Amino acid sequence: MPKEALFTDLIREHQGLLFKVTSIYTDNKQDQEDLFQEVVYQLWKYFDSFRNESKISTWMYRVGMNTAITHLKRKRRRPDSISIADTVIKETDITKDEIYEERLRLLYRQLKQLNTLDMGLIFLLLEGKRYKEIAEITGLEASNVGTRISRIKKKLKTNMNKL
Amino acid sequence: MELEELQSAWSQMSNELEHQKKLTNEIILNMTKEKYRNKFKTVTAYETLGACVCFCIAMLFLVKFGELDTWYLQLCGILSLSYLIILPILILKALRKIKTLNILKGTYKDNLSHFIKAKNRLLQLQQIGMGVGFLGLFFILPVFSKISSNKNIFQVGLKTEQLVLLSITLIVTAVFCIWAYKGYLRLTKSAQELLKDME
Numbered sequence: 001m002p003k004e005a006l007f008t009d010l011i012r013e014h015q016g017l018l019f020k021v022t023s024i025y026t027d028n029k030q031d032q033e034d035l036f037q038e039v040v041y042q043l044w045k046y047f048d049s050f051r052n053e054s055k056i057s058t059w060m061y062r063v064g065m066n067t068a069i070t071h072l073k074r075k076r077r078r079p080d081s082i083s084i085a086d087t088v089i090k091e092t093d094i095t096k097d098e099i100y101e102e103r104l105r106l107l108y109r110q111l112k113q114l115n116t117l118d119m120g121l122i123f124l125l126l127e128g129k130r131y132k133e134i135a136e137i138t139g140l141e142a143s144n145v146g147t148r149i150s151r152i153k154k155k156l157k158t159n160m161n162k163l
Numbered sequence: 164m165e166l167e168e169l170q171s172a173w174s175q176m177s178n179e180l181e182h183q184k185k186l187t188n189e190i191i192l193n194m195t196k197e198k199y200r201n202k203f204k205t206v207t208a209y210e211t212l213g214a215c216v217c218f219c220i221a222m223l224f225l226v227k228f229g230e231l232d233t234w235y236l237q238l239c240g241i242l243s244l245s246y247l248i249i250l251p252i253l254i255l256k257a258l259r260k261i262k263t264l265n266i267l268k269g270t271y272k273d274n275l276s277h278f279i280k281a282k283n284r285l286l287q288l289q290q291i292g293m294g295v296g297f298l299g300l301f302f303i304l305p306v307f308s309k310i311s312s313n314k315n316i317f318q319v320g321l322k323t324e325q326l327v328l329l330s331i332t333l334i335v336t337a338v339f340c341i342w343a344y345k346g347y348l349r350l351t352k353s354a355q356e357l358l359k360d361m362e
Contacts, residue, residue: 004267008188016180040191041198044267092179103172110169126173156166 007047011040014060017127019091021061024111024123025068026075029087035071042067054136061127061137065120072116084108110156118152125149192267203262206346210258214251221247227310235317236309239302246299250292257285286348293340300333 011018018039019032026032042063050059085108089101111119117138124134131149135142221244231237261281266274308316321329 107169
């Protein structure tokens with residue numbers, strides 16, 4: 001199969017993953033779309049260097065998150081996350097589920113209050129990744145990942161209890 | 164509200180996204196190409212605008228060419244027209260060549276070599292443009308003076324204030340050329356970095 005076809009299949013298959021990575025690191029639809037484009041471009045650039053030493057999704061998370069963090073450094077971060085949460089709600093098209101919408105808004109609000117690394121760790125945890133894989137994606141030690149995540153969970157719980 | 168409840172909203176969103184396949188192959192490939200092309204968007208806009216200005220002045224010179232009544236004014240007219248028409252076309256063509264380089268086709272090495280060739284051509288044209296631009300002032304000015312006020316400056320010469328104005332124009336042009344050329348260098352360097360990253 002030609003390289004282009006392999007690449008487009010990969011992106012199509014994992015577009016949900018890319019959407020999620022790009023939505024947690026941006027504040028509005030326009031910015032999310034720009035970042036999505038940048039991530040696709042970065043994946044293409046490094047496509048040849050993927051060596052099958054890890055799962056393809058692990059590699060995609062790694063490239064996606066690194067690109068997003070670089071993008072975030074360039075942009076001034078705004079704490080208001082309502083706009084991007086609404087974009088996600090619209091994108092997922094789950095209509096008339098107010099509980100879902102409310103939870104998602106709250107989730108994004110909570111995520112955006114975390115620092116870049118903590119936000120990435122919680123994102124991967126929400127994605128159902130085990131500590132070992134999170135360590136592989138972020139480059140941290142697995143034990144360090146565990147310690148950090150339990151600290152973030154406590155922080156999130158405290159924040160949510162305040163609501 | 165518990166963390167688990169938030170996790171369930173996330174899972175619900177993930178499931179929904181899993182079923183969506185909105186992107187087509189074309190969109191994906193265009194995204195990749197677009198990112199590269201965007202690097203040249205601003206400079207192309209400025210160059211196109213500059214070319215339009217040059218073409219308008221050339222048109223004016225062409226319409227009023229009959230008013231150039233001596234052989235040396237006619238020679239200045241021809242040189243001015245060549246400068247105002249040929250150089251912008253060459254620059255826009257070189258820019259187009261860089262922009263349309265298909266980074267999805269061929270190997271990295273081929274892409275880089277094509278890019279460097281196109282980049283060198285563009286920079287060379289910019290250098291020629293700047294050099295000729297200075298000379299250009301000396302043959303555009305007599306034509307402009309003849310067309311606008313019917314004065315042959317080869318015969319009447321320049322007044323002190325006109326000489327001062329000419330000197331100021333030369334300095335401003337020099338500063339502008341250096342600034343624009345540095346911008347080009349920065350732009351092409353960053354685009355080259357993009358390609359180098361593909362290694």
